[in-house]
Amino acid sequence: MVDNVLRSMGYKCIATIGEGTYAKVKLATSKKHQRNVAIKILDREKNPDVSEKFLPRELAVIRRIHHENIIQVHEYFEVGRKYVFIVMEVAEKDLLQKIQEDKRIPKEQTKTWFSQMVSAVNYLHQLNIAHRDLKCENILLMTDGRVKICDFGFGRFMKESFEPSHTFCGTAAYCSPEVLRSTPYDPKKYDVWSLGVILYTMITGLLPFNDTNMTQLRRLQEMPLVYPDNVDVEESCRAFIATLLQVNPSIRATIQQVAEHPWLQVADSQHG
Structure with a gap:
């Protein structure tokens, strides 16, 4: 399901590179950005408290910040009321x-x-x-x-x-x-x-x-x-x-x- 959504947005998943309590992170190739990216995937239904309280704050913060020592967010998008995807530059x-x-x-x-x-x-x-x-x-x-x-x-x-x-x-x-x-x-x-x-x-x-x-x-x-x-x-x-x-x-x-x-x-x- 998630991979299909990402494919439709121009991202091809390569591997899961991180998994936490509230989110997982996938490595993907991006046609649009012409490079590999890291995609943080949050499932609102699994973590309603987190998505209610912390997610709006996270999105508000990443919209505002740009610094050479802070990971760059290329874009973020929501699919229905279930998933939020945050597309970022990938690290070593x-x-x-x-x-x-x-x-x-x-x-x-x-x-x-x-x-x-x-x-x-x-x-x-x-x-x-x-x-x-x-x-x-x-x-x-x-x-x-x-x-x-x-x-x-x-x-x-x-x-x-x-x-x-x-x-x-x-x-x-x-x-x-x-x-x-x-x-x-x-x-x-x-x-x-x-x-x-x-x-x-x-x-x-x-x-x-x-x-x-x-x-x-x-x-x-x-x-x-x-x-x-x-x-x-x-x-x-x-x-x-x-x-x-x-x-x-x-x-x-x-x-x-x-x-x-x-x-x-x-x-x-x-x-x-």
Whole structure:
């Protein structure tokens, strides 16, 4: 059924390349775009709550954004009341796959890629958009060597710069303490925490907080950050990560402060 619909729109499915709770992603060739594309397929009937609350937000966000480090959406269309298709540029792999292959990301490569992520999130925050599901799986590696942020399923516009969120969104291992406590939270500061988790994971090859036990996860977040003995992490990098993984959101770095941090400036001067 889905393949037939896509064929009628000029897309020929090659394979399913991702499957999540709310959607699946297919790799397809496109006559119109003259290239391979990734097509995110959402079934409204399977996920009525998600399609009611989050899908309109996702579509509103992707309509507004255009940045070299955010995955480009070519088009989206609905078929009846059942399916929504979002057609995007296709990536080589995601950051989690890269870390699993290479164990960890070398420092200079980490600086380059992390600077690109920060640039994208800074752009979003200036538009008063929060992503709320930043994680290694949502950072895509492109064939040209850049990284791009994807999946705005939990993205939202904020009416004001500091409008609090009340919805639990995202993945526990990347969730900030205030989100896990189910208290109203600043979604921009939540994004910054998630970036801290991503940076730690790139540098060490491990998640900073194990999410198999939620009570233990919350306790770990309150304790000083521990680094594995077999990875040499310079003090300036540890200090930088500490500004992102600051338990108190009111003194956690803003994305602008993250972008201006000295640890990242070296990457900027080396790469243009």
